Amino acid sequence: PVDGVGRSHGKAILIGEHAVVYGAAAIALPVPSVEAIAQVELLPAGETSRLTSRLHSGTFATLPAELTPVAAAVHAAATAVGLDPDRIHLRIGSQVPIGRGMGSSAAVAAAVVEAVADAAGAQLTAEVRHELIQTSERVAHGNPSGLDARTVVSDQPVRFLQRRPQGSVPVARPTSFVIADSGVSASTAVAVATVRARREAAPQVVDAVIEELSALVDPVAAALGSGDMTGLGAGMTRAHELLREIGVSSPVLDDLVEGALAAGSPGAKLTGSGGGGCVLALAASPQAADDLALALHAAGAPRTWTMTLAPRKGDA
Ligand code: MEV
Numbered sequence: 037p038v039d040g041v042g043r044s045h046g047k048a049i050l051i052g053e054h055a056v057v058y059g060a061a062a063i064a065l066p067v068p069s070v071e072a073i074a075q076v077e078l079l080p081a082g083e084t085s086r087l088t089s090r091l092h093s094g095t096f097a098t099l100p101a102e103l104t105p106v107a108a109a110v111h112a113a114a115t116a117v118g119l120d121p122d123r124i125h126l127r128i129g130s131q132v133p134i135g136r137g138m139g140s141s142a143a144v145a146a147a148v149v150e151a152v153a154d155a156a157g158a159q160l161t162a163e164v165r166h167e168l169i170q171t172s173e174r175v176a177h178g179n180p181s182g183l184d185a186r187t188v189v190s191d192q193p194v195r196f197l198q199r200r201p202q203g204s205v206p207v208a209r210p211t212s213f214v215i216a217d218s219g220v221s222a223s224t225a226v227a228v229a230t231v232r233a234r235r236e237a238a239p240q241v242v243d244a245v246i247e248e249l250s251a252l253v254d255p256v257a258a259a260l261g262s263g264d265m266t267g268l269g270a271g272m273t274r275a276h277e278l279l280r281e282i283g284v285s286s287p288v289l290d291d292l293v294e295g296a297l298a299a300g301s302p303g304a305k306l307t308g309s310g311g312g313g314c315v316l317a318l319a320a321s322p323q324a325a326d327d328l329a330l331a332l333h334a335a336g337a338p339r340t341w342t343m344t345l346a347p348r349k350g351d352a
Contacts, residue, residue, distance in 0.1 A: 039078045042150025046070035046132040047139040047187035048307045048316050051256045056181040059198045060250035064187040072130035074147035076155040079123045089128040109145040109172035113152035135221030137308015142184035145172035177225035206351040208263035212319040212344045214329045216337035218288045220312030227309035245278045269303020269318045276305035284310030295335025
């Protein structure tokens with residue numbers, strides 16, 4: 037029996053990853069085709085809470101370390117809605133790849149929080165839901181900005197400033213992107229700690245990069261809002277160079293960015309915390325996206341996802 041269901045999806049950061057942790061501006065995009073689903077069954081007295089998922093099937097007491105953020109999400113959400121966290125059977129299915137900068141931890145936490153609330157018949161406000169997802173994200177990677185937690189439950193691009201959402205981002209015309217997997221997993225906690233250590237060692241260098249990343253957000257938003265693919269791409273490629281300067285790119289990610297640009301992409305960058313993970317490449321037009329995906333496979337990506345941002349009524 038299923039008492040509660042929750043869904044969410046992946047995300048890609050268009051501009052401002054890492055800088056957003058320090059309160060700088062950033063924009064992230066929902067990736068609706070890559071879903072996470074959670075189901076909750078409320079167990080009768082005498083049974084023990086358990087998880088059924090690809091990574092682990094068994095009681096919460098025997099959960100492997102990488103799933104402790106899931107336990108944190110269940111515990112926080114159940115407590116918030118007045119359910120006994122020890123009487124929950126949770127099932128999770130997620131298409132969001134783990135450790136690839138696509139928000140897998142936030143997406144799973146969001147689906148779990150929604151499923152638990154649904155099982156209790158509770159309606160969470162956006163703020164409460166965000167805090168519950170963030171409780172899990174803090175376990176997953178320390179000092180999350182909240183950008184992932186917002187974007188995995190949004191159907192629109194999310195703009196952030198000072199670690200708060202900041203209104204919508206209009207899109208002038210259908211804008212397609214290809215996300216290319218580097219095939220390498222990386223830890224967000226490690227990447228965020230790397231930047232923090234660099235900033236302690238060389239505050240002026242890292243703060244200048246954070247400032248320039250933040251300053252790219254208005255021009256990138258304006259380019260999206262006017263359909264200026266050249267300007268949008270230029271901002272993305274510059275962001276990649278800046279992220280490389282603070283040590284979160286890798287030779288594989290640099291190769292994928294170069295492969296995209298060589299194939300006619302107006303701009304490309306690593307997306308998410310880096311170290312491994314994915315590259316986000318802008319397609320010159322929606323019709324050019326398939327060729328760009330093929331070029332990224334040829335450049336070494338084991339898999340790609342294509343997505344198109346569409347203008348909402350009133351945007352164009
Ligand atoms: C991770 O997807 C994005 C980072 O900016 C971390 C965060 O925002 O918490 C690297």
